[in-house]
Each structure stands twice: as structure tokens, then as C-alpha cells.
Amino acid sequence: MYTRQICRRVASGASRRSFASAASKESSNPIAYLVGAAAAVGGLAYYNSESTSKVASLEKPKDVDQALADLKQIVDSTIAAEIAAEKEKFAKYWPRSIMILFGPPGAGKGTHGPKIENLMGIPQLSTGDMLRAAVAAGTEVGKKAKAVMAAGGLVSDDIVVGIIRDRIKEEDCKFGFILDGFPRTLVQAEALDKMLSEEGAAVSKVIELSVPDSVLEERICGRWIHKKSGRSYHVKFAPPKSMVIGEDGKPVAESMKDDETGEALMQRKDDTSTALVKRLQGYHGETVPILEHYAPNGVVKSVNANQKMDGVWSEILAALSR
Numbered sequence: 020m021y022t023r024q025i026c027r028r029v030a031s032g033a034s035r036r037s038f039a040s041a042a043s044k045e046s047s048n049p050i051a052y053l054v055g056a057a058a059a060v061g062g063l064a065y066y067n068s069e070s071t072s073k074v075a076s077l078e079k080p081k082d083v084d085q086a087l088a089d090l091k092q093i094v095d096s097t098i099a100a101e102i103a104a105e106k107e108k109f110a111k112y113w114p115r116s117i118m119i120l121f122g123p124p125g126a127g128k129g130t131h132g133p134k135i136e137n138l139m140g141i142p143q144l145s146t147g148d149m150l151r152a153a154v155a156a157g158t159e160v161g162k163k164a165k166a167v168m169a170a171g172g173l174v175s176d177d178i179v180v181g182i183i184r185d186r187i188k189e190e191d192c193k194f195g196f197i198l199d200g201f202p203r204t205l206v207q208a209e210a211l212d213k214m215l216s217e218e219g220a221a222v223s224k225v226i227e228l229s230v231p232d233s234v235l236e237e238r239i240c241g242r243w244i245h246k247k248s249g250r251s252y253h254v255k256f257a258p259p260k261s262m263v264i265g266e267d268g269k270p271v272a273e274s275m276k277d278d279e280t281g282e283a284l285m286q287r288k289d290d291t292s293t294a295l296v297k298r299l300q301g302y303h304g305e306t307v308p309i310l311e312h313y314a315p316n317g318v319v320k321s322v323n324a325n326q327k328m329d330g331v332w333s334e335i336l337a338a339l340s341r
Contacts, residue, residue, distance in 0.1 A: 116141060116195035116339075117220055119202070121310065122228030123302045124295060125238035127324050129251035131228070131335055132199060139339070143197040144186060145249075146179055153182045160185060180210050184218070195223075208309045225313045226338050228324035228331070232299055239295050243270075243284040245277040252284060259284060 116139060122128050132143045153161030154168075160181040164174050179201060187196055202208040215221050230238075241254040252259045254270050261281075263274035275284040289298065313319050320338035324331050 115193075115220065116224060117215065117222050118195065118197045118224040118226065119222060119309075119313075120197055120199055120226055120228070121306060122324065123230060123232070123235060124290075124298050125235040125242065126228035126230045127328075127331060128199060128228060129244070129249055130257075130328065131331065132197060133249070134332065135197060135335065135339070138336075139195065141195040141197060142191050143199050144183070144192075145199050146183075146201040149182050149186050150174065150179070153185065158182075158185060176207050176210050179207075180214050183211070184214055187218075202309055204305045205308050205312055208312050222313060222316075223318060224339065225310065225319045226335065227310055227319065227321045229321050230324045234325055235299070236292050236295055239290050240292060242290050243275050243286055245280070245282065245284055247282070248277070248279075250277060250279070 118135075118141075120128050120132055120135070120143075136143050150161075150164055154165045155161070160178055164178050164182065167174050167178065183198075183201070186192065198211075202211050212222065237255070238253065241256070243252045243254070243259070244250070245252075251257070252275070254262065258270075259276055260278050261274050261276040263271045265271045273283075276282065277284060288294075310319055322331060322334040322338055
């Protein structure tokens, strides 16, 4: 009972760090060690069914040493399971993954990018978002970008690369990151390579979502976006739950709401058949040569994105594996 009471008291707010400070060292204070161990169990989802059943089966300890031994066994087995799971993930997808996600407009980057983020635990970095964040934060590079934009100019590649350099030093990029929207040209790719080499890194994976041009018009013209999150919907293939079709056979704009937040969806101004022609010309003329640039490094993987989403995701998983 003494053991269980301590565990219940500590588990709700406990973490691995509690264990590191109170229990990982060979403390001369058995009570401190016991509390630390209980904290660790709490921080490692102690109340899951497996751990709860183990604790429930503990006999009443004769003394603190016995309680400590029982808890240590539970903690060790739980930590070992977590370590094994992380080792499997590292073996399959890492070392540090620096990924570029390519594809023409409507290929599915907005659909599959967040899934890759969740799978690998690395952020998807949009140059637009990074630029706005740098300007808002008033960083050195952000100030340069703000001055250029205030003058009505285009932000140079050097400034964009500088913003990426600053961003990837943050903690969430420790295991890697996904670049979305950069590089768009061969010159930008070469500038990115130079910056990464100075950091002792390199692009480790380039995934191209391949879709025939003839298929893209239907995808693009039916697309609706949740601006804040980037979640993508489609009136035919992935409609929001709120969608209402009007008498003209088209969705009623006011009914297009994000499934998660209920906020209004929007259509991009360039999501039209006329704009698509120009966008595809730009993609094939400037972006595709980047694939040829990285191909000799053996890091380019092409995914057939002209199939059902489950099939696309299966190919992406295969492409992500080392």
C-alpha cells in the first residue's frame, strides 16, 4: 500500500526528468530514490493498463528497499520498451533527416506533409512562415527581409537561406526537418547545399510526388484550404463535413468549414485552370532540374501520387526507409 500511495501521489505530474534528478544517481536517501522512481513511472504513462496491472500485483513490501526493488524493475522494463521503440525508429528513418518534399500544385504535399511530420517527429518548414516569424521576432536576418519588403523588393536567396539557417538551430529541428517551398530553383538548391555543408549536414532525402498534368486541374480547382493549419480539403475527394452543395452543383462557400476548428476555409487566388498552366510551366522549368541535381547522391525517391491516398502513403513510407 505504501508503494502504491507514493506512485499515485507523484504520477499525475511526474516526468522522466524527475527520475533523472532524484533516482538516476545512486542516492543515499532511499525515500528520494523511491519518489524519483515513482515519478519516472508516472512520466512514462504509469497508468496504462500494463503498468497498472503490474503495480496492482505487487505484494505489500516489507521495507523501503523491497519497494524500491519492485519499482525499479517496473521502471527498467518500461524504459527498455521505449528505448527499443526509439531504436527501431532511428534504424528505419534516421540519422538526422533533412528532407525536401517536391510536387506540382495539387500533388498532395499539404495532405502527406503533416503525416510525415507526425511519423518522424520533425517539423515541416514553410519559407513563408519562417520569413514572417523572422520579421516578427526582429532577428538580424528578419530585419533585412523587412527592409527589402518595405521597399517593394523580392527577398533574396541569401536572406531566405539565412532565415533557414537560424530556424534549423532550434530544438525541434534536432532530428531533422522537412523543407516545403524551398528550394524552387537550382541556384537556391546550391545555396542550400552550401549552407548545410557549413553546418556539417546535407540533404538526406528528396521525395517527389508525381502526378500527370492532366489530372491536376480537377484537383486544384476543387481545393479548399484552412489557412492557419494548412489542412487541405477537396470538394470531390476530401470534402469538409460541413459542405453543402447549391442548386448550381457547386459547394456553398459559407458552408465550407474546417472539420477541427469550424473556421472558414478559403480558395487560393491561383487555384484556377488558367493560373495552373503557368504554375506547371514554372514547376517543370525550374523545379524539376533540382531533382536532377540531387539524383547522383542517391537521395531522390519518386512516389506515384496518382492513386488512392493509402497507396500514396505506402509508397511514401517505403521512400522514407533507409
